[in-house]
Structure formats: C-alpha cells, structure tokens
Amino acid sequence: MPMRETEAMVLRSHPLGESDRIVTFLTRSSGKVRGVAKGARRSRRRFGSNLEPLSRVRLSYFEREGSELARIEGADLLESFYRLQEEPERGAVLACMAEVADAFAREQQEDEPYFRLLHAVLRAIRDGLDLGPGARYFEIWTLRLHGVLPPLTVCERCGGDLTARGGIYHRREGGVVCRRCVPGSTPGSVMLPKGALAAAAAILKDAPAALIGRSFAPGALGPLQGLAEALFFDLTERRFKSYEVLRALRGTSR
Ligand SMILES: [Zn+2]
Structure with a gap:
C-alpha cells in the first residue's frame, strides 16, 4: 500500500x-x-x-x-497549541473540543471543512477569542457541518419566526419549537432565549476570528452549550467526559 x-x-x-x-x-x-x-x-x-x-x-x-x-x-x-493548554481552564475547554472532534469526524473519509474549523477556532482562541464563544463556535459548527444542527430561526412545528421571542429545543420534536407550540419545558428540553439564538446566528455568519472582542448578551452562550450537549447526547447516546472534567474544574453543576 x-x-x-x-x-x-x-x-x-x-x-x-x-x-x-x-x-x-x-x-x-x-x-x-x-x-x-x-x-x-x-x-x-x-x-x-x-x-x-x-x-x-x-x-x-x-x-x-x-x-x-x-x-x-x-x-x-x-x-x-501546547502552550495554549498550559492554563488549566483553557486546557480543559480544548480537551472538550478534541473529544467532540473525535466523536464527530468522519472516519477515513474526506472531512476537510471540519479540519479547517478546528484549526480556525484554535487560532482564534490563541489570538484572543474568549473561551465561551470559541467553544460554542466549535460545537455549533460541528453540528452544522455534520448535518445535524436543527433550524434555529423558525419553529420546527409551525414554521413561525423564533428570532423575536426565542424557542425551546424539544427532544421529542427533534428540533427547536416556539412557545405557542410547546408552552412548557419537558425533560431533555433546552430553553433558548432570543439572545442565545442571536448569538448562534452570529456564530453561523462570521469566521471565528471575526468574533474576537465581540460581546454577547448575558446568558446568551450558556443555553447554546446546553443545546449542543443535548444534541450530542441525543446523537451519540453518551456524555463527553471532558465536559464533566471542565464542570468539576469550574465548580459548577452545569
Ligand atoms: Zn411553533
């Protein structure tokens, strides 16, 4: 060979x-x-x-x-990117990205956009992109590039616009729905306020380096992590260990 x-x-x-x-x-x-x-x-x-x-x-x-x-x-x-990982929290976030990439990369098949995504996010973090937007960028685009990111601008059920009032990721619906269609939260669902959907729109529109110095509404990024983890779990049926390590390091339960 x-x-x-x-x-x-x-x-x-x-x-x-x-x-x-x-x-x-x-x-x-x-x-x-x-x-x-x-x-x-x-x-x-x-x-x-x-x-x-x-x-x-x-x-x-x-x-x-x-x-x-x-x-x-x-x-x-x-x-x-060894030096970048010396700081413990940043090292833990990058370990999450490596574990996600390991789970989603196509085996022995061309997946160049995914290679370029990982490289661009690492470089942007090295050049000053905050860990929050950097990690969310990698998660959202991992889902998008592998064809499993649900639409985030319109309701999965009624097609109504979500950008003004936010929505809910609903596991049973397999997508994001408006609050008129599904008023309450059910186990495994993730509330996505309009700020979170706006942050996702920025992530889907711009290169990671373009987000350096950009500020996001308070509480905008957390729900996107919740969405990514819910989708990762629904797609792979496992929880990524590195996210638990990061939570333990930060002393948070979520
Ligand atoms: Zn709806």
Missing part, C-alpha cells in the same frame, strides 16, 4: 504496551485516522513532542490491510 501524506491535528494519544502509542488524528484529506506510532513511548527521537494533543503536523502513514489502525511513519510539527 502506498504511503499517504496529509496535514493533520492530533486529537488524542494513548500508550500501547511498553513502547508505542495509539494516536488519533483529524486529517485534512482523509477525516479521522487512527494509527500506531512505533517507539513513540520509548524514544522521543522520532516523534518528539509532536504527538501532543492539538499539534498540527505533516503526517505520513501507511494503511494496513485488515486493520483499522494505520502505521504512522512520521509526524513533523507545523504548529503547536
């Missing part, structure tokens, strides 16, 4: 035996790729610290017949 080369972001890396590592990448040309980096634990000569989470690397690998694990030949560092 020919050697493949592509740009890639490291999503996670864990030890395999005494001397190797299994590394998951979001690649520019082939979506999610998992592979074995031989000797990456024992010696740092070949891979150095290039396999740290969220490193952007020039990856070369061989696919292996009959195995879902590739053989990693090289990972030359192009850009490191």
Whole structure:
C-alpha cells in the first residue's frame, strides 16, 4: 500500500504496551485516522513532542490491510497549541473540543471543512477569542457541518419566526419549537432565549476570528452549550467526559 501524506491535528494519544502509542488524528484529506506510532513511548527521537494533543503536523502513514489502525511513519510539527493548554481552564475547554472532534469526524473519509474549523477556532482562541464563544463556535459548527444542527430561526412545528421571542429545543420534536407550540419545558428540553439564538446566528455568519472582542448578551452562550450537549447526547447516546472534567474544574453543576 502506498504511503499517504496529509496535514493533520492530533486529537488524542494513548500508550500501547511498553513502547508505542495509539494516536488519533483529524486529517485534512482523509477525516479521522487512527494509527500506531512505533517507539513513540520509548524514544522521543522520532516523534518528539509532536504527538501532543492539538499539534498540527505533516503526517505520513501507511494503511494496513485488515486493520483499522494505520502505521504512522512520521509526524513533523507545523504548529503547536501546547502552550495554549498550559492554563488549566483553557486546557480543559480544548480537551472538550478534541473529544467532540473525535466523536464527530468522519472516519477515513474526506472531512476537510471540519479540519479547517478546528484549526480556525484554535487560532482564534490563541489570538484572543474568549473561551465561551470559541467553544460554542466549535460545537455549533460541528453540528452544522455534520448535518445535524436543527433550524434555529423558525419553529420546527409551525414554521413561525423564533428570532423575536426565542424557542425551546424539544427532544421529542427533534428540533427547536416556539412557545405557542410547546408552552412548557419537558425533560431533555433546552430553553433558548432570543439572545442565545442571536448569538448562534452570529456564530453561523462570521469566521471565528471575526468574533474576537465581540460581546454577547448575558446568558446568551450558556443555553447554546446546553443545546449542543443535548444534541450530542441525543446523537451519540453518551456524555463527553471532558465536559464533566471542565464542570468539576469550574465548580459548577452545569
Ligand atoms: Zn411553533
């Protein structure tokens, strides 16, 4: 099999035996790729610290017949986001993004817009985008790029406009409805005030770097996190551990 080369972001890396590592990448040309980096634990000569989470690397690998694990030949560092993760809260938020990307990236299929999304959000955070809008940007666009973000401007049931009065994400309806259609909150539903829908509209309209310095209405971003987590749970049927770690770090229950 020919050697493949592509740009890639490291999503996670864990030890395999005494001397190797299994590394998951979001690649520019082939979506999610998992592979074995031989000797990456024992010696740092070949891979150095290039396999740290969220490193952007020039990856070369061989696919292996009959195995879902590739053989990693090289990972030359192009850009490191290691320093960005040294601050604990920021590190925890970036870990959430890596876990979400691991769950949603298409395996071994082209998913270049998703690669570009992760890269653009990391760069914007490095350049001063606040963690709240940065994380919400990544969540909302993860859902949009994978075709699972419900419409946020009109009611799923009656088609009425939501921008003036807000709406409710309703699990049973599978979308966002107006308060006339569903007046109360039910388990698993998320209230989305109009400020939250306006913040989502800004996120869907602009590049992440364009949101640096932009202020959002108080209480606008929290419900968007609630929406993203509800959809993540409904789609994957699991809760992401890194969000629990972040909540524990912040000392909040939600
Ligand atoms: Zn309605």
